[in-house]
Amino acid sequence: MQVSITVNGQQRTDEVEPRLLLAHYLRDVRGLRATNVGCDTTSCGACTVIVDGLTVKSCTVLAAQADGGQVTTLEGLTGPDGELHPVQAAFRAEHGLQCGFCTPGMVMAAIGVLADNPDPSDREVREGLEGNLCRCTGYHNIVRAVLAAARSGPAAGRVPQTQEVEA
């Protein structure tokens, strides 16, 4: 079947099998490999991306279900001049990662948390990230990074413009 999906502002039409998962579409069809597949069972959140403004676990969504939609991955956060998204910058400043495997999903989930609640408490950040596991157990710095991103301003909860569709 054909799917037409806008990823990080770039729309493309691809022929895919109906059973193709969004995570595999992003990695193998679109070549965007920041999105990691961790547990592959909707538990760990490493594959979290934003579809039509909402965080989802892309290992449990069919590419077919994103047909006609807007997807943002970690690659889409960085500005054209290489400027980091405020959440990325906060993860770097606060050392919100150890091995880095969970980081793309954590960053996307954190943007979702801040989009909902621009000024969360420590507990609200922890509850908002309940669907993301860090096997290094580096949660403390991750939470600190999200709180720092929140303090940096409202841009931390913003998904970059994804409307610039190619003609």
Place this chain on the structure above:
Amino acid sequence: MIPAPFEYVRVRSVDEAVAALTEHGEEAKLLAGGHSLLPIMKLRLAVPSVLVDISGIRELSYVRVEGDEVAVGAGTRHSELERSEVARTEVPLLPHTAGRVGDPQVRHRGTLGGTVAHSDPASDLPTALLALGGTVVVQGPGGRREVPVTGFWTGFFETALAPDEVVVEVRVPRTGGAGWGYEKFTRRENDWPIVAAAAVQGRVALANMGGSVVRATATEEALARGASIAEAAALADEGTSPTADMHADQEYRRHLARLLTRRALEKAAA
């Protein structure tokens, strides 16, 4: 893990969904949020040859007051129900319970109709619905019919739904300011309940205490007789048949049912 191959059919209306189910019979499964179905397809525990995607039927997503009831469209996502002001005012047990399902990403996808049709005995929202009472509205080739929630979940992953029927709506009584409680015991916050208890207006329902979600009838009868919360809650596991698994043995589940029922009733009375 990759699901087995299937044919994908996208429908834009409930009529089209019913027609697709009628055409493909038991080989077809409905796909809404996909957060129960896709995981079991990836494990090849379910191998439908046709998936009928109803997630594009946006008119199935609503929460509204109709007379003495609140009507919730089957396509309403858990995150939508959790935030619905109508639901929070008119039937607060329901949005609270929606907020206890899984994690934010799961709640962005999962739908009320999906969890109702899936009939997992450990699911949160059917437990709340069973405590609330009300009906599940289903549509098939012969039109719509209403099934009381008390008769809808018939067993482990089994419901009163026919293979060619679609859950279109859930209707629950408006409880307004009446007290309620939902107590869920898990090892990790985003897990299914090991046991859960929902209480509202003298009715109590339990998750994971049998093949389907069940009412704590002995507790309800004791409350109706005027028994204290402690006395009534001590009967919560009567007539239940919990399973044993790696999380809990049967006796521990019975203990949890009594304890969580007491806490849920105390919250409802507070």
